[in-house]
Amino acid sequence: MSTKAETIGIVLAGGRGERAKPITLESADYIRSKALIPFVGRRLIEWVLESCRVQGIRRFYVVTHGLENRNQIKLLLGHGERHGVRITYSRSRFDRYNVGSAGATLHNLEQWDLQGRALVLPVDSLFDFDLDALHATHDAQDALVTVAAVARTPAEIAHKYGVMRTDERGLVQGFVEKPGLSELGELFPRTLAEPGTGLPTNAGMYLVDCGRLRLLAREPELFRQSHQRLDWGGDLLPWLVRHGHPVATHTIGRLGDLGNVPDYLDTVRLVLNGAYEQMNRLMDQPDDTARRRWIHESSLQTKDDVTGTTLAQKIDEGSVVIGAGVRIGRDVEIGPGVRLENADVGDGAEVREGSTLVRSTVGESAVIGSYADIADSYIGPMAEVRSERIRPIRLERHTAVGDGAVLWPGSRLCGVTVYPRLRVPALAGVPARTELRSAEDVLRWV
Template identity: 70%
Template sequence: MTGGDVDTVGIILAGGRGERAKPITLESADYIRSKALIPFAGRRLIEWVIDACREQGIRRFYVVAQGLENRSQIKLLLGHGERYGVDVRYSRSSFDRYNVGSGAATLHNLEQWDLTGSALVLPVDSIFDFSLAELQTTHRTTGAVVTVAAVARTPVEVSGKYGAMTTDAEGRVTGFVEKPDLARVHEVFPDAMGDTGALIPTNAGMYLIDCGRLRALAREPKLMRQAQQRLDWGGELLPWLVCHGHTVASHHIARLGDLGNVEDYLVTLRNVLAGDYPQMNQLMPAPHSDKPRFWVHESSLVTRDDVTGTTLADKIADGSVRIGPGVRIGRHVTIGNDVRLEYADIGDGVEVREGATLVGTSLGDSAVVGPYADIKDSYVGPMVEIRSERAQPVRLDSYSAVGDGAYLWPGTRLSGVSVYPRLKVPAIANLPSGTRLTSSDDILRWV
């Protein structure tokens, strides 16, 4: 990793409610887990953010939190940064009422912290592959007040999902198009049409800012009034800066992994486990094996299952457990015979019974997967019990998500369905993709 200037600080926007990522962000139907604490590849998201930035020279972090639970959850994990070799400060609770949008939260807290140098502003629900030093070079050479980290995408990828930017030859942003449909993409970016068309720069949600200049601009009456009502970075603050003639630059970074919803979470997890994020590769421990690439904690290698009495190491050696590429197995995991694993992230204390198949899947700590379950492209939260049986296997696919402590009866089949925490789901099938089971009443409608 390439280090940046030592005087750059990190500002982590961690106050969002994570609505799109439910049920991953729920510990119960009415208790929201901070997005910062979403489990990902054996750690919490904010820990990956801190480590990635620390490796590039950032040693001071300012966390914009929101409300009692969000703030206390993050502080309980990070403290003041001692475990991570950094210094961490938090926004004051009295400022919560001013945090009306990501842009407003940034501007108000720049004043609170009296920051005047450069700062890297980044969300807590994404992972990035980037060079801070290169981002700083673009920032200096363009004289920008804000430099936007950009990811190049195809028109289809942009359509309805990402904010796109128009730029001049020097990389200065000339305009923004917020989540355009495909027709609008082709209208604004005609060079991107066709199989060989140019890629479109999209806003990755990470910004290198000049704190002093941005604070001065925030005192302009019109922007000040907007920041008291609603001011997001992508939809309002950046367009305001460009419209008023202030330099906003664009700098392409290697990669962005969005974790804001279940599908994006699982796609990003698969890519990380596949080794597609070089910075994450350096932060993760060395794999147990490179061909295929997988990680197994040593405590799990010696754990015996209660049916055969053999260890996971024995099963890997004799082929009775098939581990494909992109598998991470945490501590004290029990795995039975004839289990197939591929692009699977398995938390601590998990039990996977004989005959189960897990592909493109995340299993939270202490989840139990019964015999012959077939789970593909799905999220299974901590303490979930999947009561699969050989005669009545449970099947999950198409970005289904099962919240913490839920219970699935034998024969349940879910495709693109979300189950909220602690629900007991009977043997149901054929629910429309996109269905959310949020309560017992929801379940009764389909039984």
């Protein structure tokens, strides 16, 4: 029987992060790796490594793709010395074989000559999981692959998630791709009859037996697919089940999909409010445990340029209101009359007088002008929201402002994406889901 200490981690980090734009953009034509998404004070891949390291994984293999993707991750992580782990990267000559998540996994298992157990996980999600429990399920079912599953209600699943059909032992018997409520009712009548009961959906993390999987990868049909297009959820798992190989499921605590702006913001909110047990253990203890607030000491002592008082003084006198689920990084300047709730504010940012931030994130060194009203929105690093008291800016409903973008006073944006480094005049009435990618796009709405 394998043990947790012998498990290695395989991190799939080669995706381009198209869905997560503008979070993954440094400029309109330069995309950062999904692994480098800023998340609650660190880069996402750092949280991924740490969550695995504290559960006994010390050796990681990172599947990258292309020059920029590989260099960005390697510059951040090196070979793992700073994180107390050992990291090996996929070779660039194998990039052409990274044809889907499963294809990349199979080719690199062979390249690295791996035989034991591996935890395979993507880098655009946050997992709340217990590796010991995952191993126990894997052992009990003698599984080739154990799929980390998230239990979702039929209402959550309908037309959005695929469902795994399992037998009484928890072994997968088949897959149903994004069913509607009526189809769910026909397939799982008991679940619909019991409100709150969940069905297993694929979380995208897998515990695998490397040696057994490598042998199967030499089967002619699977070998051919692995050189064309082979994803885990859509291709490899159905193939394994069809051919009678044991695929088990194990329900984990939570999955935070960071692949798009709404899910990113929702995951930040849940983490700040303590919904992820593993993140609760990894993050520093809150300064205020009851309300879950983190305020760096340097920010408490930073004076604003209006009153000349520190944040600590303003909190004491009640001129700044900091609600539940708030993290304020280093050297942040907070003006009088500011209200923060369920908000993450990065190092060196400025939130000027009278502004409100609710269920939103502000990147490093970004500036939020006076009397801005921001809800459910993402503000990237170095962005400027040039709000003024007589011409305040309002952002809501998953508006996303990319790195270094500038919004002029008076804008009202609802569900709009602004690409990095754009200078946007006062706009209102722009339809939700509009993407402002260039100056020409901006001019259409002026």
